[in-house]
Amino acid sequence: MAITASTIRVGKRYRHPRLDQDYDAIVIGSGIGGLASAACLSKMGKKVCVLEQHYTAGGFTHSYERNGYEWDVGVHYIGDVGHTKTTARRLFDYITNDKLKWSAMDKAFDRIFIGKETFNLNSGKVDYRQGLIDAFPEEEAAIDEYLKRMHSVKGAMQTHTLQKILPSWINRIIDLLIKHKRPVWFQQTTREVLEDITDNQMLIALMTSQWGDCGMPPAESSFVIHSLIAQHYMHGGFYPIGGAAEIARTIIPIIQASGGEVFTYASVEKIITDKKTAVGVLMADGNTIKAPIIISNAGVFNTFTKLLDNTLPQVNDYQKNLTQVTPSMGSICLYIGIQDSAENLGLPKTNFWIYPNEHYEQVCDQFQKDIVYNDNITLPMVYISFPSAKDPDFSRRYPGRATIEIVAPCRHEWFAQWQNQPWGNRGEDYEALKQALSRRLLKELYDKLPQLRGKIDYYELSTTLSTDFFCRYPQGEIYGIDHDPQRFKQTWLKPKTTIKGLYLTGQDVVTCGVVGAMMAGLITSVKIGKLQGLKLAKAIFLPSTST
Numbered sequence: 001m002a003i004t005a006s007t008i009r010v011g012k013r014y015r016h017p018r019l020d021q022d023y024d025a026i027v028i029g030s031g032i033g034g035l036a037s038a039a040c041l042s043k044m045g046k047k048v049c050v051l052e053q054h055y056t057a058g059g060f061t062h063s064y065e066r067n068g069y070e071w072d073v074g075v076h077y078i079g080d081v082g083h084t085k086t087t088a089r090r091l092f093d094y095i096t097n098d099k100l101k102w103s104a105m106d107k108a109f110d111r112i113f114i115g116k117e118t119f120n121l122n123s124g125k126v127d128y129r130q131g132l133i134d135a136f137p138e139e140e141a142a143i144d145e146y147l148k149r150m151h152s153v154k155g156a157m158q159t160h161t162l163q164k165i166l167p168s169w170i171n172r173i174i175d176l177l178i179k180h181k182r183p184v185w186f187q188q189t190t191r192e193v194l195e196d197i198t199d200n201q202m203l204i205a206l207m208t209s210q211w212g213d214c215g216m217p218p219a220e221s222s223f224v225i226h227s228l229i230a231q232h233y234m235h236g237g238f239y240p241i242g243g244a245a246e247i248a249r250t251i252i253p254i255i256q257a258s259g260g261e262v263f264t265y266a267s268v269e270k271i272i273t274d275k276k277t278a279v280g281v282l283m284a285d286g287n288t289i290k291a292p293i294i295i296s297n298a299g300v301f302n303t304f305t306k307l308l309d310n311t312l313p314q315v316n317d318y319q320k321n322l323t324q325v326t327p328s329m330g331s332i333c334l335y336i337g338i339q340d341s342a343e344n345l346g347l348p349k350t351n352f353w354i355y356p357n358e359h360y361e362q363v364c365d366q367f368q369k370d371i372v373y374n375d376n377i378t379l380p381m382v383y384i385s386f387p388s389a390k391d392p393d394f395s396r397r398y399p400g401r402a403t404i405e406i407v408a409p410c411r412h413e414w415f416a417q418w419q420n421q422p423w424g425n426r427g428e429d430y431e432a433l434k435q436a437l438s439r440r441l442l443k444e445l446y447d448k449l450p451q452l453r454g455k456i457d458y459y460e461l462s463t464t465l466s467t468d469f470f471c472r473y474p475q476g477e478i479y480g481i482d483h484d485p486q487r488f489k490q491t492w493l494k495p496k497t498t499i500k501g502l503y504l505t506g507q508d509v510v511t512c513g514v515v516g517a518m519m520a521g522l523i524t525s526v527k528i529g530k531l532q533g534l535k536l537a538k539a540i541f542l543p544s545t546s547t
């Protein structure tokens with residue numbers, strides 16, 4: 001069958017002669033944080049050069065094509081974009097000139113399987129609450145208290161984010177003013193807050209059933225990230241029409257409109273400094289590119305342990321700061337192709353979250369003990385997503401085909417011995433391990449959707465080594481640094497670094513998630529743009545009062 005899809009690779013292949021020499025800013029990495037900051041700066045009239053080491057732009061928002069199928073990598077669903085009034089939607093519309101379109105998932109956007117129990121999370125504040133109450137009628141008061149606490153965290157988070165771009169003297173005043181107003185649960189783990197509300201373990205398990213969205217079970221995650229994620233999806237899940245690659249595809253023209261470009265195959269080796277100021281980058285091919293502003297979207301570990309020269313005193317300080325944070329969860333993902341349509345196969349626009357039981361931490365603790373994989377290890381969580389069902393444009397691009405993705409946490413140690421082997425050629429043992437893991441994940445799929453048995457045409461598994469190879473996370477950490485309470489105390493996680501001219505953006509600055517990383521892109525450009533930045537912030541956050 002002829003596949004009519006056009007190539008989904010985006011960005012322009014880097015060759016040094018293709019570059020201009022008068023960029024206002026260089027962005028290292030084309031994740032959504034990097035692209036959003038580049039687009040916002042471009043709209044301020046700046047000429048921005050984005051440098052991406054992968055063969056396509058987008059970071060975790062990229063899509064890839066193989067054997068006549070297309071899969072997304074880190075975009076299964078996005079919340080808060082169903083209404084043009086939300087900040088997330090306004091920012092997406094701003095950086096794409098309204099070109100990116102969204103398709104709503106089913107009313108039940110997440111289906112939760114905990115042991116033998118099944119629950120739905122329904123979109124809309126009222127239906128979301130009612131769904132919890134219908135499942136646990138005796139817990140109505142606890143559920144309302146839970147929703148109230150989450151709401152208060154959302155407000156506190158706005159101030160927390162604003163503080164990342166304010167001068168430290170203003171922050172000191174704010175801290176004094178709000179010290180007693182910030183809810184205590186801002187510093188607590190999710191489990192601490194929920195155990196204070198109810199002792200119903202199945203209800204807690206349901207409330208925290210999206211823990212895979214930040215990669216930490218409730219006893220470890222901050223209640224801040226829990227609340228942000230739960231509220232982010234409360235109004236439903238959405239998927240970009242045309243697939244995840246549409247995100248970068250619709251942002252890039254905005255960057256080009258100001259003379260900028262997004263280059264792929266463009267690996268940055270070092271950030272060049274002169275008199276303690278960042279002045280450019282050294283490329284892997286030995287060429288240099290100069291600009292007065294350098295923005296790193298490569299994550300804090302890469303930025304401060306690989307890209308900067310250790311002799312800079314500030315780098316030493318940052319390396320000490322890095323001891324306060326930890327890399328997040330690694331994952332495996334099975335990418336599946338079927339020669340039939342999502343409609344014929346009955347695939348839902350609903351994500352499946354599958355848990356062996358409600359005691360998430362016990363399973364995770366056991367999981368942490370096994371540094372060598374064996375089939376007896378209980379997977380703490382398995383997540384199944386049906387992208388071809390979510391994308392109304394998929395059947396036009398790939399008629400008579402469907403795709404499924406299955407994600408599960410894994411230990412980087414399972415794969416570490418092959419880290420230095422070349423991609424695509426890591427040997428038979430590695431392939432055998434991947435086969436064992438694939439069979440394991442397929443079993444979960446057939447358990448939930450037995451009609452798919454015998455229908456699968458193609459599958460392949462990614463590991464932490466794939467995440468490192470394609471997105472440069474050395475331990476395959478899919479959410480950057482962990483989202484425990486400690487993370488939210490790190491005042492150095494902000495756009496402006498102590499190295500003049502160097503800025504940070506992406507999921508390590510505000511939070512993980514496409515919208516979290518995109519918000520970092522916004523605040524990084526607001527910080528750089530000064531007066532223009534303030535106007536931009538006003539346009540995004542207070543549209544009715546902006547000109």
Ligand SMILES: Cc1cc2nc3c(=O)[nH]c(=O)nc-3n(C[C@H](O)[C@H](O)[C@H](O)COP(=O)(O)OP(=O)(O)OC[C@H]3O[C@@H](n4cnc5c(N)ncnc54)[C@H](O)[C@@H]3O)c2cc1C
Nearest residue numbers: 029031033053059060074076077268478506507513514517
């Ligand atoms: C399996 C998975 C599922 C997910 N599901 C969802 C979801 O459903 N919804 C959601 O909202 N979020 C999801 N996420 C999280 C979300 O995708 C990320 O939080 C977000 O995209 C991170 O964006 P970022 O700006 O930090 O950059 P990243 O996407 O991390 O990109 C950083 C880029 O920098 C590049 N880079 C690094 N070093 C260099 C260098 N030296 N030179 C050049 N380039 C370099 C990398 O190649 C990479 O492309 C998921 C993530 C994963 C992995």
